[in-house]
Amino acid sequence: MEGLIHIKSRMKAIQIKLKDEFDPEARRQLWLEFEDLYFEFLRTLQVLG
Structure with missing residues (x-):
């Protein structure tokens, strides 16, 4: 978390x-850095979910 x-x-x-x-x-x-973080956020959610 x-x-x-x-x-x-x-x-x-x-x-x-x-x-x-x-x-x-x-x-x-x-924007590229933001996009990378966004996908990292989604991957982390997927692992936790």
Whole structure:
């Protein structure tokens, strides 16, 4: 369960960064990182479920 909380915290931090980031390449990198975390979150849920 702590793993899910950690992943969600990291996802929220990226969402906050995206609001302030205007450079297209930096935004793309943040979205890729967010996507990786999202799939890690889903895999963790699947293992726990």
